[in-house]
Amino acid sequence: MAKVVRKKAGPAKRKAPCAMERVKLARDAKRPHLRDFIANIFDDFEELHGDRLVNDDRGLVGGFATLDGTPVLVLGHNKGETVEENMAANFGMANPDGYRKAMRLAKLAERFGNPVVTFVDTPGAYPGREAEERGQAEAIAKSLEFFSTLKTPVIVVVTGEGGSGGALAIAVGDKVLMLENAVYSVISPEGCAGILWRDGSKAPEAAEALKITAPDLLKLGAIDEIVPEPPGGAQNDRAAACALVRAAIVKALAELAPIAADELVARRYARLRAMGNFY
Amino acid sequence: MGWFERKDEKPKIPPAKALWAICPKCYSHMEKSVWKANNAICPKCNYHGRLTARERIAQTADAGTFAEVFREVSYSDHLAFHDATGDYKTKVEATIAKTGESESIVMGTCKIGGHAAMLGVMDFAFMGGSLGTGTGEKIARACEQAIAERRPLVIFSASGGARMHEGILSLMQMAKTSAAIARVKEAGLPFISVLTDPTTGGVSASYAMLGDINITEPRALIGFAGRRVIENTIHQKLPADFQSAEYLEKHGFIDRIVERKDMKAFIAKMLAFWHF
Numbered sequence: 001m002a003k004v005v006r007k008k009a010g011p012a013k014r015k016a017p018c019a020m021e022r023v024k025l026a027r028d029a030k031r032p033h034l035r036d037f038i039a040n041i042f043d044d045f046e047e048l049h050g051d052r053l054v055n056d057d058r059g060l061v062g063g064f065a066t067l068d069g070t071p072v073l074v075l076g077h078n079k080g081e082t083v084e085e086n087m088a089a090n091f092g093m094a095n096p097d098g099y100r101k102a103m104r105l106a107k108l109a110e111r112f113g114n115p116v117v118t119f120v121d122t123p124g125a126y127p128g129r130e131a132e133e134r135g136q137a138e139a140i141a142k143s144l145e146f147f148s149t150l151k152t153p154v155i156v157v158v159t160g161e162g163g164s165g166g167a168l169a170i171a172v173g174d175k176v177l178m179l180e181n182a183v184y185s186v187i188s189p190e191g192c193a194g195i196l197w198r199d200g201s202k203a204p205e206a207a208e209a210l211k212i213t214a215p216d217l218l219k220l221g222a223i224d225e226i227v228p229e230p231p232g233g234a235q236n237d238r239a240a241a242c243a244l245v246r247a248a249i250v251k252a253l254a255e256l257a258p259i260a261a262d263e264l265v266a267r268r269y270a271r272l273r274a275m276g277n278f279y
Numbered sequence: 280m281g282w283f284e285r286k287d288e289k290p291k292i293p294p295a296k297a298l299w300a301i302c303p304k305c306y307s308h309m310e311k312s313v314w315k316a317n318n319a320i321c322p323k324c325n326y327h328g329r330l331t332a333r334e335r336i337a338q339t340a341d342a343g344t345f346a347e348v349f350r351e352v353s354y355s356d357h358l359a360f361h362d363a364t365g366d367y368k369t370k371v372e373a374t375i376a377k378t379g380e381s382e383s384i385v386m387g388t389c390k391i392g393g394h395a396a397m398l399g400v401m402d403f404a405f406m407g408g409s410l411g412t413g414t415g416e417k418i419a420r421a422c423e424q425a426i427a428e429r430r431p432l433v434i435f436s437a438s439g440g441a442r443m444h445e446g447i448l449s450l451m452q453m454a455k456t457s458a459a460i461a462r463v464k465e466a467g468l469p470f471i472s473v474l475t476d477p478t479t480g481g482v483s484a485s486y487a488m489l490g491d492i493n494i495t496e497p498r499a500l501i502g503f504a505g506r507r508v509i510e511n512t513i514h515q516k517l518p519a520d521f522q523s524a525e526y527l528e529k530h531g532f533i534d535r536i537v538e539r540k541d542m543k544a545f546i547a548k549m550l551a552f553w554h555f
């Protein structure tokens with residue numbers, strides 16, 4: 001029997017939630033989703049559709065908007081509050097068409113000097129027949145390559161579930177912010193538990209072992225900054241949560257704006273290059 | 280990602296001591312010596328089975344030209360990861376002892392049909408060819424050395440995906456390697472990606488699918504999500520040839536399916552076309 005590293009929740013009220021508690025918060029249906037962030041943070045949002053190849057993916061949406069008068073491109077995984085909304089948004093799981101749309105719009109942003117802000121909240125890329133036939137692997141790979149060289153500032157906000165490759169595909173940027181109770185992982189705790197524990201119910205142990213919370217990821221250097229949430233979690237006060245996210249984005253934009261595009265791209269590479277170099 | 284360790288996904292290969300080999304694609308039985316003599320290719324269905332990294336290097340690099348680099352780069356247990364079956368450190372050390380490799384990819388400079396190249400070969404026997412921080416680091420360094428020495432880059436992939444024992448930094452290797460590959464291409468150098476059986480999850484969704492040409496071998500398994508995950512999501516049975524080399528070629532994601540006996544000559548020919 002493996003030793004369980006999960007700390008028992010103590011009696012102290014201010015004790016930080018354990019990894020699995022954060023997973024539950026990150027998946028809370030009442031948590032602010034893309035449309036809340038768009039409505040509360042930006043002005044003048046105009047959605048743009050389609051990858052110009054086969055489809056308009058609903059799991060990943062994008063459009064231009066302004067932030068304090070600065071025009072920006074907003075991209076994000078699309079989740080909803082109700083089952084109906086989630087069905088329409090494919091539960092925030094993007095198809096290859098979604099990633100190709102994201103690249104198409106980001107190329108426009110680069111051409112016209114618009115910073116890009118991405119909102120990451122997905123269980124993962126959609127595992128479907130057509131998704132594979134249209135090259136889910138290729139679309140994610142291309143997106144990683146594409147954003148690593150994009151000559152405009154890219155700010156990433158992990159707002160809920162950062163589900164492996166499907167999340168990472170729009171999470172290569174200059175500044176990666178993460179909400180206090182969001183999670184970001186190479187595999188879902190349930191998936192990991194099913195494989196390494198041979199028991200999906202061991203997800204809390206897997207969540208702890210994988211180190212998927214914002215404080216852990218900050219220590220590992222995978223993210224740059226934690227955005228605090230209202231007491232008890234973002235679901236308790238969505239407007240306040242959006243305001244905190246807005247302030248973090250505004251600050252990041254101000255930091256990145258003076259940096260020349262080539263320097264920005266060089267730093268973005270250096271940031272990735274330092275990850276997991278232990279030798 | 281990481282479903283390489285799932286019991287039901289493992290090919291039905293008999294224990295090491297058994298005399299019989301069973302083709303995981305057509306289930307035909309043959310003596311192990313026959314399988315080996317045929318270079319791990321099924322005489323019945325032409326499935327091109329797995330080779331060790333060293334076997335692949337011997338069949339790809341010109342004799343005596345392969346010089347290994349970055350062998351000092353190995354795994355990292357920064358999470359002190361352990362699960363119900365034990366410690367990651369114990370498992371990976373056992374893998375290192377068994378395979379004699381320091382990571383799931385072996386990297387080196389060599390000549391291929393007379394053309395100088397940087398060659399990386401993944402070994403599925405090393406933790407299911409999973410993408411660890413060491414794997415990603417070797418690839419990034421190889422890209423940088425390839426640029427410095429003007430060498431085309433050739434990588435043979437064989438992987439179940441990211442290595443979950445190394446957590447988020449394993450995932451980040453997908454971005455790191457893809458960014459490094461982008462720089463190889465920007466430097467005007469070609470990247471030839473050979474996706475061998477199997478190439479799935481986080482490896483197919485990063486460098487393996489980023490070849491200027493993507494090539495593969497007959498009947499190789501290539502995909503992003505696992506078949507079972509997809510079937511459970513869409514509540515449909517998938518066709519038998521789903522995620523096969525032939526299926527991917529039909530759908531436009533593979534340039535060519537190349538037989539193992541022709542692989543080296545094919546790569547050399549492409550490098551010659553591109554003046555390398």
Ligand SMILES: [Zn+2]
Pocket residue numbers: 302303304305306307321322323324325326
């Ligand atoms: Zn066979």
